[in-house]
Amino acid sequence: MAACPIEATGLVKRYGEKVALGGIDLSVPAGTVTAVLGPNGAGKTTAVRILTTLSEPDEGSATVAGFDVMKDPTEVRRRIGLAAQDATVDPLLTGFENLVMIGELHQLSRKEAKVRAGELLEEFSLADAGGRVSGGYSGGMRRRLDLAATLVANPEVLFLDEPTTGLDPRARNELWAVLDTLLDHGTTILLTTQYLEEADRLANDIVVVDHGQIIAQGDARSLKRQVGGDNIGVTVTQVERLGEAAQVLGRVTGTAVVEDPSTRSAVAPTEAGVSGLADVARALGEAGIGVEDLSLRQPTLDEVFLTLTGSPANDETPTDEDGAR
Amino acid sequence: MNETTQQVGPHKSRGALHDVWVIARRGLIHMKRQPEALSDATIQPLMFVLLFAYVFGGAIQIPDGNYREFLMGGIIAQTLVFSAFGVAMSLANDRKNSAVDRFRSLPIANGAVLGGHAVANVLKQVLPITIMSLAGLVVGWRIRGGFVDAVHAYVLMIAFAFAIIWIGVLLGSLVETPEGVTGIAFAALFPLTFVASTFVPVESMPGPLQVVARWNPTSSLSDALRILFDNPTGIPSQSTAFPTQHPVLYTWMWVIGLVVVVAPISIRVYKRSISK
Numbered sequence: 035m036a037a038c039p040i041e042a043t044g045l046v047k048r049y050g051e052k053v054a055l056g057g058i059d060l061s062v063p064a065g066t067v068t069a070v071l072g073p074n075g076a077g078k079t080t081a082v083r084i085l086t087t088l089s090e091p092d093e094g095s096a097t098v099a100g101f102d103v104m105k106d107p108t109e110v111r112r113r114i115g116l117a118a119q120d121a122t123v124d125p126l127l128t129g130f131e132n133l134v135m136i137g138e139l140h141q142l143s144r145k146e147a148k149v150r151a152g153e154l155l156e157e158f159s160l161a162d163a164g165g166r167v168s169g170g171y172s173g174g175m176r177r178r179l180d181l182a183a184t185l186v187a188n189p190e191v192l193f194l195d196e197p198t199t200g201l202d203p204r205a206r207n208e209l210w211a212v213l214d215t216l217l218d219h220g221t222t223i224l225l226t227t228q229y230l231e232e233a234d235r236l237a238n239d240i241v242v243v244d245h246g247q248i249i250a251q252g253d254a255r256s257l258k259r260q261v262g263g264d265n266i267g268v269t270v271t272q273v274e275r276l277g278e279a280a281q282v283l284g285r286v287t288g289t290a291v292v293e294d295p296s297t298r299s300a301v302a303p304t305e306a307g308v309s310g311l312a313d314v315a316r317a318l319g320e321a322g323i324g325v326e327d328l329s330l331r332q333p334t335l336d337e338v339f340l341t342l343t344g345s346p347a348n349d350e351t352p353t354d355e356d357g358a359r
Numbered sequence: 360m361n362e363t364t365q366q367v368g369p370h371k372s373r374g375a376l377h378d379v380w381v382i383a384r385r386g387l388i389h390m391k392r393q394p395e396a397l398s399d400a401t402i403q404p405l406m407f408v409l410l411f412a413y414v415f416g417g418a419i420q421i422p423d424g425n426y427r428e429f430l431m432g433g434i435i436a437q438t439l440v441f442s443a444f445g446v447a448m449s450l451a452n453d454r455k456n457s458a459v460d461r462f463r464s465l466p467i468a469n470g471a472v473l474g475g476h477a478v479a480n481v482l483k484q485v486l487p488i489t490i491m492s493l494a495g496l497v498v499g500w501r502i503r504g505g506f507v508d509a510v511h512a513y514v515l516m517i518a519f520a521f522a523i524i525w526i527g528v529l530l531g532s533l534v535e536t537p538e539g540v541t542g543i544a545f546a547a548l549f550p551l552t553f554v555a556s557t558f559v560p561v562e563s564m565p566g567p568l569q570v571v572a573r574w575n576p577t578s579s580l581s582d583a584l585r586i587l588f589d590n591p592t593g594i595p596s597q598s599t600a601f602p603t604q605h606p607v608l609y610t611w612m613w614v615i616g617l618v619v620v621v622a623p624i625s626i627r628v629y630k631r632s633i634s635k
């Protein structure tokens with residue numbers, strides 16, 4: 035297999051006047067996960083569609099699993115799995131029938147496809163629902179079926195467009211676990227997400243896109259360094275002791291503290307993560323300060339974008355979302 | 360992850376026919392699971408047979424025979440013409456559900472999706488044709504012609520079912536939504552099946568409508584089936600228009616025209632509509 039199963043250079047895609055992708059380079063080494071992180075309308079889906087042969091770029095080129103997406107689309111399709119942003123399972127077929135059909139279209143024999151469908155339903159906790167028409171599934175079940183469908187033919191390269199949107203936390207954790215297993219088997223994955231937390235949890239490399247441009251790239255740690263990392267926030271029970279609490283917080287983290295008496299809270303950046311949080315808790319306890327809430331939180335996507343671009347993430351015009359398909 | 364079926368590398372292609380059949384089978388399951396589609400194929404033709412045979416039929420005079428025998432060719436023709444809208448609906452639904460993208464991301468043969476729709480539509484027509492033939496026998500319709508002509512009639516039905524698909528593909532590619540297809544189907548129902556010899560002889564219509572009705576392929580298919588079954592046609596012997604003189608030939612010309620001229624255009628329009 036090629037050293038980089040996903041390799042793209044200078045991808046440009048225009049829709050009329052609108053530049054959906056303004057020249058994007060991507061390179062995903064074998065057996066790793068790259069997350070494309072960006073707000074609505076950033077161009078994530080457009081990039082995925084080009085890499086999965088659904089759409090042709092106006093400029094630039096890409097190879098996936100060693101084949102050119104424009105010259106050898108069928109060879110690419112034989113080796114990829116795609117979970118599109120909107121689940122594309124057939125609502126009139128049962129879960130089982132959906133998987134069997136996709137297996138057969140991946141050129142498995144009917145028997146192989148049935149065996150594989152059974153395994154996948156089991157794995158995605160859909161075994162009980164497999165005999166029911168998927169149109170009656172909950173959003174999360176449909177999403178899981180869609181993801182199962184992408185794995186039918188054991189793809190070398192997997193594309194997941196916002197795979198956890200619409201999943202509850204348990205289903206999301208299950209999906210993450212499945213992706214871990216796939217990685218153990220050497221699958222190369224490109225996923226898109228709007229959540230830094232998810233990118234951080236799953237990806238070796240994060241590509242931040244906005245308005246069709248890559249605005250930052252790197253592993254989670256370097257990216258977080260750029261955007262300031264985690265914060266520890268303390269909310270005290272008595273506002274009179276806020277100043278005291280802020281002092282304790284600043285002493286432990288060694289960073290600048292921002293106090294906000296209106297919410298009785300103080301916030302300070304930290305690089306120590308959960309152990310930093312524990313230190314702060316202990317120090318506050320020793321000082322005898324009443325604490326209502328103490329938390330460690332990651333910067334939100336908005337904060338990331340604010341830091342990287344100087345403007346908030348969602349400054350899209352409302353019409354853009356309609357045109358997203 | 361799954362040691363049992365884990366395999367290295369992609370599977371070899373099983374050929375275009377395999378892919379067509381997999382997609383056709385899906386179309387048949389769709390028919391089974393959609394109450395409207397299933398009733399369109401079963402109850403509706405049955406209702407039409409009973410309605411016209413027992414309710415309206417008594418008021419309609421056929422110069423050369425019994426109305427119930429006249430009726431059958433028309434009802435079968437109407438059902439086949441209308442199957443085009445079923446195809447258009449399937450394509451519109453595929454686009455709405457993003458099934459189009461799903462299929463395009465799979466390693467399937469070129470044209471397998473349309474081929475699957477085509478095969479499914481032809482197979483879907485077998486059910487209503489059978490039901491109508493049986494219902495017709497019950498209400499008094501008979502195949503009075505020879506065996507070869509009767510086979511010719513059923514072959515013509517199947518060929519027409521295949522040819523009319525391409526109108527459906529064109530429509531389904533041009534109209535974006537299932538709702539749009541329903542609207543057009545409703546608007547087309549009146550001129551297509553009522554300004555025709557489907558239910559009444561063309562001679563009973565006012566002059567200008569007669570011209571439209573005579574050249575309407577629904578008329579010629581109705582008339583062709585009547586002639587092949589040796590049922591009354593209601594066509595006066597002095598009629599000189601080409602379609603009324605040679606309904607079988609004229610219907611085959613439509614079949615060939617649809618396949619040779621319309622199909623390539625439909626395929627091109629379809630391809631453009633899915634690669635947007």
Ligand SMILES: Nc1ncnc2c1ncn2[C@@H]1O[C@H](COP(=O)(O)OP(=O)(O)OP(=O)(O)O)[C@@H](O)[C@H]1O
Nearest residue numbers: 049054073074075076077078079080354357358359
């Ligand atoms: N078919 C299309 N026609 C016109 N404009 C389009 C089309 N597809 C996408 N666009 C535009 O291209 C831009 C990028 O869209 P894209 O769907 O790639 O964004 P995204 O990052 O996937 O957003 P989201 O998070 O909302 O899914 C948007 O401004 C969108 O409106």
Ligand SMILES: [Mg+2]
Nearest residue numbers: 078079080119
């Ligand atoms: Mg998107």
